[in-house]
Amino acid sequence: MNRGQSFLLLLIGSVAILTLYVINPFVEYVIASAILAYVLYPFHVRLSRRFRRSLAGRVRRSLANRLGNMLSALLLILSAIVAVILPLAYISWVFVRDLTEIARGNTDIDVAAIEGEIASLTGEQVEVGEVLATAGQVLANTLFGGVGGIVTTAIRASVGLSLALFLVYYTLLDGPAFVRWLRLTSPLPSNVTADLVDRVDAMTRGVVIGHIVVALLQALVAGLGLWAVGIPNVVFWTFVMAVLALVPLVGAFFVWGPAAAYLVAIDEVAAGVFLAVYGVLVIAMVDNYARPIVIDQQAHLNPAVILLGVFGGIYAIGFTGLFVGPIVIGVLAATLETFREDYDVI
Template sequence: MNRGQSFLLLLIGSVALLTLFVIRPFIEYVIASAILAYVLFPFHVRLSRGLQEGLSNRFRESLARQLGYMLSALFLIVSSIVAVILPLAYISWVFVRDLTEIARGNSDIDVEAIETELAALTGEQIEVGEVLTTVGQVLANTLFGGLGGIVTTALRASVGLSLALFLVYYTLLDGPAFVRWLRQTSPLPADVTSDLVDRVDAMTRGVVIGHIVVALLQALVAGLGLWAAGIPNVVFWTFVMAVLALVPLVGAFFVWGPAAAYLVAIDQVTAGVFLAIYGVLVIAMVDNYARPIVIDQQAHLNPAVILLGVFGGIYSIGFTGLFVGPIVIGVLAATLETFREDYDLI
């Protein structure tokens, strides 16, 4: 390596570190935009082709292709705002409201009834209200840096979401060109690069669709059951189940199981029995049947690894870490697997 190449590599490294420093405050939104664009891209391909065919009769082929890409990207972004971002914003607002109340010791849960039942069973007085307050404070500190950081987080999220939408638009337009550039720039042999890209794609698809989407689906189904049974703070507990549901079979049970027992404890036996039956026949079945159907068989990650990525991601970068953490670990696993098979060293 000559002096010119060494200087150029040093310059690239320095500028890369400076770039990371500049975008660090919004790094989670940058990554989230990449994930959303990844999910939307198959729809973008189909929609843009249809639009190009419709516009080819009125415009030149090159212009029709460009307009098709642009209109498809805009349509998918607007659809994402209506179908994903607005509902997620409302759910986040309700979650933050309920979490704030719980952290301050205010909850619609009949704490006295629970404490009375526990005292009758154990012979000791357990302060359930203090436990709930502590849990709420820990969650608030982990997600927002404390109750005082909620407003700051909300303002930052507004700017971050606006940035993410612009990034999604340009990623949909230029994403394929960027992937081609990565393939051409990679110092690895072409076959190894292709194998690595395919493994990362399969792993990412398996994590996002196979694990996270199923967990969110199971949490929504479970949340519907909690709402029908009359459990308070449904949105808060649905969010908790979305995280716990990443552990197959038992995750969401840690919420709906105690919720059914809580209903029985406050003399709402019918609702408690309904929730228990609903949990066994409906909530558990979502995990048993949906997960094997949607998980890509090429993407095998231990559920414990997924859960570690979820909690580590949330603790490191906030809410979007729910998606980012497992994907980062999945990409690491794909890279190690490629290294093992193509170089036969580990």
């Protein structure tokens, strides 16, 4: 390596470090925008093709292509705002409100009935209210840096969300060109680069659709059951189930199972039995049938690894880490698998 190449590599490394430093406050939103654009891109391809066809003959072909891509990207972003971002913002607000109340020791759960039932069964007096408050404080500290950091997090999230929408727009427009540039710039042989890109694509699709979407679907179905039987703080417990549901078969049970027992403990036996039956016949079936259908068979990731990515991501960068963490680990797994197979590493 000559002096010029050494200087260029040093310059690239220095600028890369400075770039990471600049985007670090919003790195989770940058990654989240890439994930959202990745999910929306197949729809963008079909929609932009329709727009181009409708504009063909009215304007020049090159202009029709640009307008078709722009209109498709704008329409998809507006659809994402209405279908995803606004509902998620409302759910987040309710979740933060419930979490704040729980962390302060205020909850609509009949704590006295639970403590009395535990005392009658074990002979021990357990302060359930203090346990819930401590758990709420730990969760608030992990997600927002404490109850006092919620306002700061909300302001930062608003700015980050605006940035993410702009990034999604330009990623939809220029994403394919960026992937082509990566393929051409990669120092790896073309066949290894193609193999790596295919593996990362399959792994990301399997993680996002096969694990996270199924977990969110199962949590929503379970949340409807909790709401139907009158469990308080439904949004809070639905969020907890969304994380736990990443563990197949038994994840969400750790919430709806105790909830059914709680209803029986406070003499609402019919509601408790209904929730238990609903959990076995409906909630569990979502996991048993939906997960094998939607998981890409090329993306083999152990659920324990997914769960580690979820908790690590949440702890590292907050709520967005729920999605970012598993994908980062999935990309690492795809890279290691490519290295093992293409370079004959035993």
